[in-house]
Amino acid sequence: MSPSASAPLEPSVEVLDVIGVGFGPSNLALAIALAEHNLGGRKLTARFIERQERFGWHRGMLIEDATMQVSFLKDLVTPRNPESPFTFLSYLHSRDRLSDFINYGSVYPSRLEFHDYLEWAAAKFADQVDYGSEVVAIRPVRRADGLVEHVEIQARDALGDVTTHRARNVVLATGLTPHLPAGVTPGERIWHSHDLLRLAPKLIGTGPERAVVVGAGQSAAEVLGYLHTALPDTEVCAVFARYGYSPADDSSFANRIFDPVAVDEFYTAPDAVKARLLDYHANTNYSVVDPELIDALYRRHYHERVAGRERLRFLNMTRVTEVAQVGDRVELAVESLVDGSVEVINTDLVVYATGYRSSDPDALLGDFGVSWDRDAAGRLRIRRDYRVATAPEVLAGVYLQGPTEHTHGISSSLLSNVAVRTGEIVASISAAAVDQDRQPVGRPTAPAAR
Numbered sequence: 001m002s003p004s005a006s007a008p009l010e011p012s013v014e015v016l017d018v019i020g021v022g023f024g025p026s027n028l029a030l031a032i033a034l035a036e037h038n039l040g041g042r043k044l045t046a047r048f049i050e051r052q053e054r055f056g057w058h059r060g061m062l063i064e065d066a067t068m069q070v071s072f073l074k075d076l077v078t079p080r081n082p083e084s085p086f087t088f089l090s091y092l093h094s095r096d097r098l099s100d101f102i103n104y105g106s107v108y109p110s111r112l113e114f115h116d117y118l119e120w121a122a123a124k125f126a127d128q129v130d131y132g133s134e135v136v137a138i139r140p141v142r143r144a145d146g147l148v149e150h151v152e153i154q155a156r157d158a159l160g161d162v163t164t165h166r167a168r169n170v171v172l173a174t175g176l177t178p179h180l181p182a183g184v185t186p187g188e189r190i191w192h193s194h195d196l197l198r199l200a201p202k203l204i205g206t207g208p209e210r211a212v213v214v215g216a217g218q219s220a221a222e223v224l225g226y227l228h229t230a231l232p233d234t235e236v237c238a239v240f241a242r243y244g245y246s247p248a249d250d251s252s253f254a255n256r257i258f259d260p261v262a263v264d265e266f267y268t269a270p271d272a273v274k275a276r277l278l279d280y281h282a283n284t285n286y287s288v289v290d291p292e293l294i295d296a297l298y299r300r301h302y303h304e305r306v307a308g309r310e311r312l313r314f315l316n317m318t319r320v321t322e323v324a325q326v327g328d329r330v331e332l333a334v335e336s337l338v339d340g341s342v343e344v345i346n347t348d349l350v351v352y353a354t355g356y357r358s359s360d361p362d363a364l365l366g367d368f369g370v371s372w373d374r375d376a377a378g379r380l381r382i383r384r385d386y387r388v389a390t391a392p393e394v395l396a397g398v399y400l401q402g403p404t405e406h407t408h409g410i411s412s413s414l415l416s417n418v419a420v421r422t423g424e425i426v427a428s429i430s431a432a433a434v435d436q437d438r439q440p441v442g443r444p445t446a447p448a449a450r
């Protein structure tokens with residue numbers, strides 16, 4: 001059934017306070033913040049819709065020795081409420097690993113362990129989440145006077161059946177979308193890094209001669225190391241435009257850009273200053289690699305040179321100009337940025353570790369959001385409380401977690417600020433609900449612009 005063909009709603013369908021679209025770490029943190037709010041404040045009802053069949057955080061990149069890029073103290077709750085039962089420390093305690101973790105001696109757990117923490121927390125909200133259900137549209141429900149007090153959220157399950165939910169607020173936390181260069185189509189032998197662990201087991205043991213990894217960021221370096229270990233007889237080549245990998249800046253002063261207070265400062269800064277800050281501090285997150293991983297890769301490379309058997313090759317200052325799958329091989333044209341010469345590499349596999357883009361809220365909002373206030377680049381204007389500046393007749397709240405880097409800064413798509421951000425969103429939704437309760441029937445408050 002197409003979304004627009006969904007059955008008309010029964011008048012009795014409950015209007016929830018919140019529907020969360022996506023149930024990754026951001027909306028998981030929101031579920032916790034709502035639950036903790038409900039212990040004291042006006043109760044807010046919520047439901048979450050997640051297209052994966054079960055909870056999963058970048059499963060395709062849960063490489064065994066990969067570590068978090070953020071301190072465990074920036075978990076789902078601690079910066080907002082260190083007394084919460086959902087802290088990483090509570091998780092460790094419940095797994096009987098607190099002492100072992102202390103002895104581990106690092107604030108950066110493995111990604112596998114952090115995933116287990118997230119799953120542990122998500123399991124406690126299982127009854128609030130529709131897994132295996134993808135939100136395909138968000139539509140206004142207009143009253144006779146044109147006001148939109150709530151929205152309809154249409155979700156489609158694996159069988160194609162569409163369910164319609166109603167909510168006074170919708171919180172979009174749909175995460176990142178894998179990015180491939182223009183003209184590249186993924187296939188059996190051409191992957192994006194986010195599919196690594198889903199697809200690699202099919203290749204391991206089949207004796208591939210060569211694998212190529214495109215990119216020079218954290219994922220690219222991790223994929224290179226992984227393939228080099230998992231395919232012990234395979235030549236593994238890195239293709240990137242830089243001279244070498246650049247280290248991620250996680251020094252103390254630079255790290256402050258991820259602090260909750262930095263969001264306030266960024267939000268109020270003039271646009272030119274925002275652009276400059278994003279530029280200055282891009283090397284805390286984008287196209288950079290954890291220095292320990294750079295050292296480890298370099299040592300592997302050097303040891304191979306000493307041993308006289310080089311499997312790890314670095315085609316630096318190059319770019320891929322063409323890629324084509326031919327049977328079960330891939331032909332890759334790699335151009336030297338130094339002299340323009342082109343080498344055609346015949347390989348069994350190409351992994352594009354070419355990053356991600358924030359998912360676009362307009363894709364779900366469709367015509368609903370067309371008339372809303374935009375910046376010069378056509379992006380939705382977002383208030384400090386992460387609420388989209390909707391048209392005046394829209395009283396329902398549309399909140400964004402993730403695609404707010406242009407307004408709220410570099411932590412928007414990361415984990416650093418999920419605890420505080422979701423607390424702010426809950427406070428905003430709760431304040432609007434209290435306002436609404438105070439209004440005589442038929443006279444709702446218009447949302448104040450901030």
Ligand SMILES: Cc1cc2nc3c(=O)[nH]c(=O)nc-3n(C[C@H](O)[C@H](O)[C@H](O)COP(=O)(O)OP(=O)(O)OC[C@H]3O[C@@H](n4cnc5c(N)ncnc54)[C@H](O)[C@@H]3O)c2cc1C
Nearest residue numbers: 022024025026050051061068069134135174175176414415
């Ligand atoms: C490999 C990798 C490692 C990373 N490591 C770190 C790190 O160490 N530290 C850090 O701060 N950041 C890290 N990041 C950045 C990452 O963005 C955050 O860790 C985190 O995933 C953000 O959480 P989220 O819930 O906003 O988005 P996501 O985790 O992407 O979750 C979004 C969810 O929404 C679901 N969804 C999307 N569209 C729909 C729809 N229409 N209907 C229903 N469900 C939908 C998706 O299935 C997904 O489960 C990493 C990113 C990657 C790719």
